[in-house]
Amino acid sequence: xxxxxxxxxxxLDWVADIAPKLGGYVDGNHIIVPGEERPGTRYVLRVNDNIxxxxxxxxxxxxxxxxxxxxxxxxxxxxxxxxxxxxVHVYDNVTRLVGRWASNLAVFDxxxxxxxxxxxxxxxxxMAVFVKKTALKDYFSKEEHYAQVLDAVFDPAQNTIVxxxxxSNHAWWLMNELKNTTATGLLYEVMVRGTxxxxxxDYLDQTMNQEIILEKVVQEDIVSIIGSQYHLIEHxxxxxxxxxxxxxxxxxxxxxxxxxxxxxxxxxxxAFFLTNKLSFAKEKIATGNFTVGEIADQxxxxxxxxxxxxxxxxxxxxxxxxxxxx
Amino acid sequence: xxxxxxxxxxxxxxxxxxxxxxxxxxLGARLIDNKLLILPxxxxxxxxxxxxxxxxxxxxxxxxxxxxxVAITRVPKDHNYYMIYYDIGDxxxxxxxxxxxxxxxxxxxxxMGFMDCGIKGVIIPPVGERTxxxxxxxxxxxxxxxxxxxxxxxxxxxxxDESKNTLFFYSHIDSRSKVLLNELKEAHHFSxxxxxxxxxxxxxxxxNYVVERTARFEPIIxxxxxxxxxxxxxxxxxxxxxxxxxxxxxxxxxxxxxxxxTKYKGLFKKILKESPLNFFSNEKLLLGQKLLQSGNFQNVxxxxxxxxxxxxxxxxxxxxxxxxxxxxxxxxxxxxxSKE
Numbered sequence: 001x002x003x004x005x006x007x008x009x010x011x012l013d014w015v016a017d018i019a020p021k022l023g024g025y026v027d028g029n030h031i032i033v034p035g036e037e038r039p040g041t042r043y044v045l046r047v048n049d050n051i052x053x054x055x056x057x058x059x060x061x062x063x064x065x066x067x068x069x070x071x072x073x074x075x076x077x078x079x080x081x082x083x084x085x086x087x088v089h090v091y092d093n094v095t096r097l098v099g100r101w102a103s104n105l106a107v108f109d110x111x112x113x114x115x116x117x118x119x120x121x122x123x124x125x126x127m128a129v130f131v132k133k134t135a136l137k138d139y140f141s142k143e144e145h146y147a148q149v150l151d152a153v154f155d156p157a158q159n160t161i162v163x164x165x166x167x168s169n170h171a172w173w174l175m176n177e178l179k180n181t182t183a184t185g186l187l188y189e190v191m192v193r194g195t196x197x198x199x200x201x202d203y204l205d206q207t208m209n210q211e212i213i214l215e216k217v218v219q220e221d222i223v224s225i226i227g228s229q230y231h232l233i234e235h236x237x238x239x240x241x242x243x244x245x246x247x248x249x250x251x252x253x254x255x256x257x258x259x260x261x262x263x264x265x266x267x268x269x270x271a272f273f274l275t276n277k278l279s280f281a282k283e284k285i286a287t288g289n290f291t292v293g294e295i296a297d298q299x300x301x302x303x304x305x306x307x308x309x310x311x312x313x314x315x316x317x318x319x320x321x322x323x324x325x326x
Numbered sequence: 327x328x329x330x331x332x333x334x335x336x337x338x339x340x341x342x343x344x345x346x347x348x349x350x351x352x353l354g355a356r357l358i359d360n361k362l363l364i365l366p367x368x369x370x371x372x373x374x375x376x377x378x379x380x381x382x383x384x385x386x387x388x389x390x391x392x393x394x395x396v397a398i399t400r401v402p403k404d405h406n407y408y409m410i411y412y413d414i415g416d417x418x419x420x421x422x423x424x425x426x427x428x429x430x431x432x433x434x435x436x437x438m439g440f441m442d443c444g445i446k447g448v449i450i451p452p453v454g455e456r457t458x459x460x461x462x463x464x465x466x467x468x469x470x471x472x473x474x475x476x477x478x479x480x481x482x483x484x485x486x487d488e489s490k491n492t493l494f495f496y497s498h499i500d501s502r503s504k505v506l507l508n509e510l511k512e513a514h515h516f517s518x519x520x521x522x523x524x525x526x527x528x529x530x531x532x533x534n535y536v537v538e539r540t541a542r543f544e545p546i547i548x549x550x551x552x553x554x555x556x557x558x559x560x561x562x563x564x565x566x567x568x569x570x571x572x573x574x575x576x577x578x579x580x581x582x583x584x585x586x587x588t589k590y591k592g593l594f595k596k597i598l599k600e601s602p603l604n605f606f607s608n609e610k611l612l613l614g615q616k617l618l619q620s621g622n623f624q625n626v627x628x629x630x631x632x633x634x635x636x637x638x639x640x641x642x643x644x645x646x647x648x649x650x651x652x653x654x655x656x657x658x659x660x661x662x663x664s665k666e
Binding site for chain 1: 379380471472475476518519520521523524526527528529530531533534537538
């Protein structure tokens with residue numbers, strides 16, 4: 001297994017540092033890794049004074065652990081990732097698997113350490129966008145929503161910027177435009193720049209409507225919350241374990257646990273659990289092998305009508321109607 | 327109307343925001359943050375935004391409703407850029423290059439133009455209608471290096487040798503670009519936090535699309551004079567304004583352009599990317615598409631006759647060939663029972 005201890009930043013001095021650690025070398029805007037099964041793209045671009053991007057379009061031929069240890073703290077990393085779920089795992093810093101990366105958009109303060117494991121054979125398409133905090137603050141300053149809390153949001157003593165989110169359909173479409181472009185050389189640079197501006201614009205639109213939760217967060221907190229999510233998914237057929245149990249397992253007070261869960265994932269533990277329960281139930285329903293009653297039983301809903309009610313609230317149709325649509 | 331004196335504005339672009347000062351000085355516009363231009367309310371409402379997107383690329387987006395008639399003339403200046411022009415306004419913008427009025431009876435217009443800053447351009451925006459247009463200004467050396475990624479070095483050098491060739495064309499906006507422009511038109515206000523990022527994104531994607539598109543054009547190497555352009559566009563404007571008649575014929579069009587038939591055909595193809603006859607037929611069919619969808623006609627035959635086809639079957643055949651769908655499937659029937 002390859003271990004890559006590295007850093008990122010808007011300034012691109014990290015490129016020459018990470019290339020040999022990946023087993024490759026720098027060639028213009030590219031990092032070339034010889035021996036890869038298909039010629040992967042690792043492309044780096046300074047978009048402007050405040051923004052840089054790292055485009056990663058590769059198939060992994062070996063297991064890799066990335067350990068992100070930034071030395072600069074003046075930027076935020078916004079990671080748009082089309083490799084979902086299976087490929088990327090979140091580790092704590094002693095290389096213990098704590099959970100899967102179940103989101104395709106992650107936002108991290110440069111302050112935060114991170115440890116990730118990418119499995120051999122996974123194919124990944126990712127855009128890591130690094131934005132200076134001063135620029136991000138300037139963007140947010142034009143929104144009324146942020147006016148009262150702007151300084152607090154960017155004060156490291158009061159808040160850490162972190163979020164596991166879902167990218168918009170439009171951002172997803174843009175990333176595919178870039179992935180499929182036939183442009184080369186300088187024209188590829190035009191596409192990369194254009195895509196970065198597009199997905200950043202989308203990201204800003206998306207954040208404008210989100211609740212702002214001020215809290216300092218360290219890597220252990222994120223590991224705990226991701227671990228907690230992973231635990232909930234692993235026990236998705238059981239009843240909700242209750243906040244006190246979950247908080248205790250995360251070694252946090254209930255108040256802190258609830259607050260951090262919401263800040264990092266944008267949803268409450270209850271809502272997260274129910275959404276996933278329904279999503280798994282939906283997959284079971286789609287097989288056509290079970291009655292609604294059996295599924296309600298399997299997933300610990302009170303009864304069939306309770307499942308039907310929740311299903312309808314979430315998806316707008318009953319399980320039966322859903323089945324006829326398939 | 328004829329008694330009203332048309333206001334005239336002369337200006338030239340720069341790749342930097344500096345050009346906007348002319349508008350402030352000559353029209354009394356307000357300039358905010360060196361990028362937003364607001365014209366006095368008695369001339370127009372709305373405004374425009376100008377951004378430097380990347381080294382060698384700037385974008386100017388204009389969303390205005392004019393209240394008086396203004397003739398806006400872009401003066402040829404010794405600057406080193408190409409201008410790529412997109413117009414998706416609600417109505418026809420009367421577009422004059424040189425002395426040619428580019429206007430059509432029905433709503434036919436060519437929404438996209440690619441021109442050298444050395445060519446003069448005049449625009450008379452419609453009064454009381456929303457004008458929504460975007461211009462990319464691209465440094466010539468930069469554009470050449472982008473175009474070079476899609477063509478051989480020989481062809482690139484030939485195309486960009488200004489002593490032998492002028493880059494210039496007029497066309498419809500391609501569908502991918504139209505989608506981007508419509509998103510921009512519908513979704514945003516100039517002042518939104520994410521708007522400037524969105525505009526930069528749009529400018530860069532449009533640039534990529536136009537480079538890809540022009541790479542498919544057959545290279546026609548020819549140096550164009552202002553009068554060549556004016557004369558050819560005079561004939562395309564004439565055709566666009568007379569789509570309901572038959573094709574006027576090459577000799578008549580060449581005579582209107584004041585050129586030999588051979589020269590006329592060559593230049594027409596260079597500028598409009600089609601032969602005069604194909605241009606005319608396609609535009610006629612595009613107008614046919616609009617008429618079919620207008621809800622003003624009872625059946626396909628009516629549309630065919632309106633377009634001046636004496637044989638409706640021929641219209642159907644040609645329409646199918648161009649759009650790969652029969653006109654009957656596109657027709658929105660006139661609702662005879664509803665009377666206004």
